[in-house]
Amino acid sequence: MLWIHRRSGIRLVLDVLHQRCHNAGEPLLDALASCLATWPPQEQPKIHFSSPRTELRALMRQGQRHLLLPLSNQHSDLIHPFEFVEFLRGARAAGLRPFDIMLEAKAKELAVLRLREQIARYAPDLAQVVE
Template structure:
């Protein structure tokens, strides 16, 4: 908000960065609302949404002692984007910011496949949230 106040530039809320870099402990809804308010009337604000990586990764490396190539399991980095979006976390986010108007831009390694999967997951698990995106709930 400091940057917006001095430059007038629109702000984009980034869900994952909010959780990774929020030392002040700002409130989610208040922060999204403040950032959405920086957009001019008639323009739809943008929100970036991603889930953090949670899986172990296999990294190929050379053993210094033997010179042989091997595979090492590396824990996930919380700031890395996942292949898909966690539908339960996304549903909680949507409930927390209900009533605010913005477009969601997904950041996921699987690109369009992540969107298609999230749409199906919202229909199945979203308890009516899919209707906000024109999706009918599945039985």
């Protein structure tokens, strides 16, 4: 993806779930650092964070309800708190510049509120960072 930035100057927005699904072996924090470097110093970079769907999917076919396994490239209803905390801690430990995180979850605002509660409970040291 960096070739797009090199040719056009367009800033890159890391999508964590898509990077995990479609990467060629590049570690997540390396991909994050590369994307952050495409943003001018005076602008706050943005990234997208979502957790993969783990719930069964219900499909109605000819009046019958069928349960299907989840697809790992689909967004979950909520954000997995431990996965999110690990990501944040890794970014901070790597000394990366601050960035905004746009959460992608089917439960929308409820997912944000729930994640804030979980961070306060499981990672109080990060509660101030997540505003």
